[in-house]
Amino acid sequence: MLSASRVGLGVSRHTFIRQSPVLVASRGFFKTIPQPPGNIVGTVNDAYVPPPPNKMHGSLHWTFERVVTIGMAPLIVAPLVTGHSPLDGAMAGLLLYHCYAGFQSCIIDYIPKRVYGGMHTAAMALLTFGTFVAGYGIYKIETEEKDGVYGLLKKLWKA
Numbered sequence: 123m124l125s126a127s128r129v130g131l132g133v134s135r136h137t138f139i140r141q142s143p144v145l146v147a148s149r150g151f152f153k154t155i156p157q158p159p160g161n162i163v164g165t166v167n168d169a170y171v172p173p174p175p176n177k178m179h180g181s182l183h184w185t186f187e188r189v190v191t192i193g194m195a196p197l198i199v200a201p202l203v204t205g206h207s208p209l210d211g212a213m214a215g216l217l218l219y220h221c222y223a224g225f226q227s228c229i230i231d232y233i234p235k236r237v238y239g240g241m242h243t244a245a246m247a248l249l250t251f252g253t254f255v256a257g258y259g260i261y262k263i264e265t266e267e268k269d270g271v272y273g274l275l276k277k278l279w280k281a
Contacts, residue, residue: 152238152241153238153239153240153241154237154238154239155236155237155238155239157236157237187220187223190216190219190220190223191220193216194213194216194217194220197209197212197213197216198213200213201272206269206272207269207270207271207272210264210269210270210271210272211260211264211270213271214260214263214264214270214271215257215260218253218256218257218260221253221256222249222253225249226246226249229242229245229246229249233245
């Protein structure tokens with residue numbers, strides 16, 4: 123594909139893409155918080171003010187997600203070995219948390235609060251609501267199906 127500068131328009135390809143009509147129209151739809159140039163607040167002579175420490179951000183949070191992921195491995199393999207899963211509810215609960223943490227990370231990365239404000243809050247609320255609905259669905263499957271989630275998957279596999 124030819125870039126805009128090769129065609130002779132005198133602008134780089136990135137500038138051409140940034141000013142496309144679709145992107146300009148979508149800026150009005152999603153209200154963003156104005157950012158300072160280069161996301162730099164203050165001057166070079168201002169002292170750095172670190173954020174307050176929080177144990178749920180950083181290594182403890184990351185470690186807990188990895189423990190959940192590693193803990194799911196034997197619970198997913200157990201039905202394949204035994205033919206049924208006595209820990210089906212634990213596997214479903216850990217899988218639900220694993221999905222919640224993954225989608226939460228996506229929201230934090232791609233809909234940052236400092237740029238989108240209320241849209242970030244709405245996305246997090248929608249994620250929490252969806253997680254509770256999925257948790258209720260897992261509860262209903264575990265209590266009403268013969269073998270829980272594993273039994274439902276076995277039925278779907280045979281269908």
